[in-house]
Amino acid sequence: MPPIEQLAGRRAIQIAQPDAPAYRAPPHNIEAEQALLGAILVNNDAFDRVSDFLKPEHFSEELHRRIYEVAAQLIRAGKLATVVTLKTFLPEIELPAGVTIQAYLARLAAEATTIINAEDYGRTVHDLAVRRELIVIGQDIVNTAYDSPIDSPPRAQIEEAERQLYSIAETGRYDGGFQRFADALTTALDMASSAYMRDGHLSGVATGLLDLDDKMGGLQKSDLIIVAGRPGMGKTALATNVAFNVASAYQFETEPDGTHKTVNGGIVGFFSLEMSAEQLATRVIAEQSGVASYKIRRGDINEDDFRRIADAARHMQSIPFYIDQSGGISIAQLTARARRLKRQKGLDLLVVDYIQLLSGSRSRNDNRVQELTEITTGLKALAKELNVPIIALSQLSRQVENRDDKRPQLSDLRESGSIEQDADVVIFVFREEYYLRNREPREGTEEHIQWMAEMERAHGRAEAIIGKQRHGPTGTVQLAFEAEVTRFSNLADEDKLPAQR
Numbered sequence: 001m002p003p004i005e006q007l008a009g010r011r012a013i014q015i016a017q018p019d020a021p022a023y024r025a026p027p028h029n030i031e032a033e034q035a036l037l038g039a040i041l042v043n044n045d046a047f048d049r050v051s052d053f054l055k056p057e058h059f060s061e062e063l064h065r066r067i068y069e070v071a072a073q074l075i076r077a078g079k080l081a082t083v084v085t086l087k088t089f090l091p092e093i094e095l096p097a098g099v100t101i102q103a104y105l106a107r108l109a110a111e112a113t114t115i116i117n118a119e120d121y122g123r124t125v126h127d128l129a130v131r132r133e134l135i136v137i138g139q140d141i142v143n144t145a146y147d148s149p150i151d152s153p154p155r156a157q158i159e160e161a162e163r164q165l166y167s168i169a170e171t172g173r174y175d176g177g178f179q180r181f182a183d184a185l186t187t188a189l190d191m192a193s194s195a196y197m198r199d200g201h202l203s204g205v206a207t208g209l210l211d212l213d214d215k216m217g218g219l220q221k222s223d224l225i226i227v228a229g230r231p232g233m234g235k236t237a238l239a240t241n242v243a244f245n246v247a248s249a250y251q252f253e254t255e256p257d258g259t260h261k262t263v264n265g266g267i268v269g270f271f272s273l274e275m276s277a278e279q280l281a282t283r284v285i286a287e288q289s290g291v292a293s294y295k296i297r298r299g300d301i302n303e304d305d306f307r308r309i310a311d312a313a314r315h316m317q318s319i320p321f322y323i324d325q326s327g328g329i330s331i332a333q334l335t336a337r338a339r340r341l342k343r344q345k346g347l348d349l350l351v352v353d354y355i356q357l358l359s360g361s362r363s364r365n366d367n368r369v370q371e372l373t374e375i376t377t378g379l380k381a382l383a384k385e386l387n388v389p390i391i392a393l394s395q396l397s398r399q400v401e402n403r404d405d406k407r408p409q410l411s412d413l414r415e416s417g418s419i420e421q422d423a424d425v426v427i428f429v430f431r432e433e434y435y436l437r438n439r440e441p442r443e444g445t446e447e448h449i450q451w452m453a454e455m456e457r458a459h460g461r462a463e464a465i466i467g468k469q470r471h472g473p474t475g476t477v478q479l480a481f482e483a484e485v486t487r488f489s490n491l492a493d494e495d496k497l498p499a500q501r
Helices: 003-016 030-042 062-076 083-089 101-110 115-147 154-171 181-197 210-216 235-248 277-289 293-298 303-317 331-344 368-386 398-402 416-422 432-437 446-458
Strands: 224-229 251-254 260-264 268-272 321-324 349-353 390-395 425-430 461-469 475-482 487-490
Touching: 030 062, 030 101, 030 115, 062 083, 062 101, 083 101, 115 154, 154 331, 210 461, 210 475, 224 235, 224 368, 224 416, 235 268, 235 277, 235 321, 235 349, 235 390, 235 487, 268 277, 268 331, 277 293, 277 303, 277 321, 331 368, 349 368, 368 390, 368 416, 432 446, 432 461
Parallel strands: 224 390, 224 425, 268 321, 268 349, 349 390
Antiparallel strands: 251 260, 425 461, 461 475, 475 487
16 A cells, blocks of 8 residues: 555544444544645745644644644745655654655655645645644533532633633634735725715714814724723713713614624623722713712602603613623633624624723733733734724823823823833823812912812813824813713814804
8 A cells, every 4th residue: 555545544444443442533634734745845835825824733643743844944944845855854753664754755745736725725734623622622621520629610611611712713813914905995995985974974983072083083993092091080981971972873784694784883892890880880870861870879869860860771771882890800801701792792892991900811920011011912902803992991100190280191101111002092081170179279368269260161171182193183172071970071162152142
């Protein structure tokens, strides 16, 4: 029997034995592996067609892994990988009786597929490797479930299985690489066309705050948008306002395959790492009903208030707004849950409140700056992968309080290096009224009269300071803020108001 057929038939013979135990061999295709390796030996250009996704461990046969690995090393070193050059680097490997490594390499070259089919064969080898990995994970799930320690909750096993499955999904993608610039132009023109057709002529998702949308063009897909501010400035309120506005405006059209395509607004996922879902819901009800949240919590409401709360709650039940209130989760867990929401419900905007409450894969004893770098890099990668904007809230360092001008700047971001670098947009929330209220002079003095004038000027106003924007201008956007119900809204422009009589 020729050497190739001998190697290809070894597993089949073992399985076909009538006395052998009944089991199924993991999926593999020896012939595809041999044809691909032969193509590489005949023409090293075939390696370039598979090298970006195919690794030695994807081959089912140990001999083929060694051949592919040595060939890869030679080609990357700028040398030829042929039958003659390879045999020097391959040690004596056990082969069927009477077959030498040189003879086996020669038969690979003789039975090679053409370079045109090399990528298809490579994908076949890769896909079968993924299936084998899935089988291993499935067996691990079963064995762990049988022999799980008492103190190991099922949830931990589920999350570990999800992590492994998503790891396979990530390493298994081979859709990257270069694309024609003409294809990128078509995508850009489609985006411009969609913006022209959409309400407000925005290329991104509308926030519902007109001046902010005008400055940013909406929330752009795959952008990481950092909203930062000192405590009390209203960064969570701004995030919830925007998230609710996006979810309220959600409209879709049904595609021929039955899926929904978002045409306005969007489906929102909100990671509330600081507040519970009930606290967040109370804030949103207060924003939408106009009834202060402290009154809702104490039950200090009248019949009209209750009617407005009921109307707001009824509207909120119908919008695609999903909350995850798990505290202390890692960036890996957040990524897995976001992918799951995208797959099961759809996703057009993700909000994370806030970055400093996330953890990385490293322990807390490690450098916190490095951990935050992992988190922000992970969020940016997630935004690109899911193709949605991510709004991530961030604290500011206390050095803001030591300046006379309390308006924040990029250097005020805590562990600012990675946040500033990975963010596409950085928005600072600033309310001068908050600081003025805390330094009220003694009544009856001239300073108090001046303070009252400043308070009147600052009352109900907030600033969204765009400190960084990759795709547009920086600057300050004036917003209206109702502190009692923590609601941001458009600030009425005096130039656009009707004439007073």
